[in-house]
Amino acid sequence: MEHYPDIEIYLAHAPHDALNAWLAQALDAPPLVPAGKGKWRTQGHYNGQPVPILLVEKAADGFASLWMDSHNTPWHTDQEAAQYAAEALQTEIRCSLGSWNPGDDPDRFWQVLPGGEERAIHWPDSGR
Numbered sequence: 001m002e003h004y005p006d007i008e009i010y011l012a013h014a015p016h017d018a019l020n021a022w023l024a025q026a027l028d029a030p031p032l033v034p035a036g037k038g039k040w041r042t043q044g045h046y047n048g049q050p051v052p053i054l055l056v057e058k059a060a061d062g063f064a065s066l067w068m069d070s071h072n073t074p075w076h077t078d079q080e081a082a083q084y085a086a087e088a089l090q091t092e093i094r095c096s097l098g099s100w101n102p103g104d105d106p107d108r109f110w111q112v113l114p115g116g117e118e119r120a121i122h123w124p125d126s127g128r
Contacts (some may be wrong), residue, residue: 003071007081010063010109012092014055016040019066022088026074027051046072061124063094079110079118086112094123 011019016032023029027044029051035041038057043050049072059065066085075081078095086093093112097120109123 003073003076004078005071007068007070007073007075007078008095009066009078009082009085010060010094011066011085011089012063012094013089014057014064014066014091015089018089019055022085023053025088026084027053027068029053044068046070046074079112082110082112083116083118086114087116090114094121 020029020031023032023042023044027046029042029044032040032042032053032055035054040055040057042053044053045051049070051068051070051072054065054067054069056065056067068081073081075084077098079098082093082095091114094109095112097108097110107122107124109121110118111121112118
């Protein structure tokens with residue numbers, strides 16, 4: 001399976017203690033540091049390669065965006081990262097359904113809940 005060029009997931013809750021612990025375990029990343037209003041960044045490493053990480057609080061509908069700007073991650077896809085994040089952080093995670101193509105519905109996302117429940121949703125208007 002080919003790795004996505006980057007990974008982006010949306011977190012319902014992003015407590016920094018839990019997020020820092022998960023990023024340290026998964027990507028050997030130091031704690032997030034402020035990078036502007038509502039933005040935090042750090043740089044992890046995976047297989048000897050740098051992984052720039054950006055957290056944007058309240059990026060979409062109250063969800064925080066966590067963006068890993070590298071194909072060098074333990075996860076091949078956004079959905080795979082969302083599954084690990086939902087369990088590690090015990091929060092709802094959303095991500096794109098896959099690579100987007102012209103004509104695709106831009107509001108279709110994948111929702112992952114702690115405990116393994118997953119489904120395609122429309123976002124916004126997903127009835128949260």
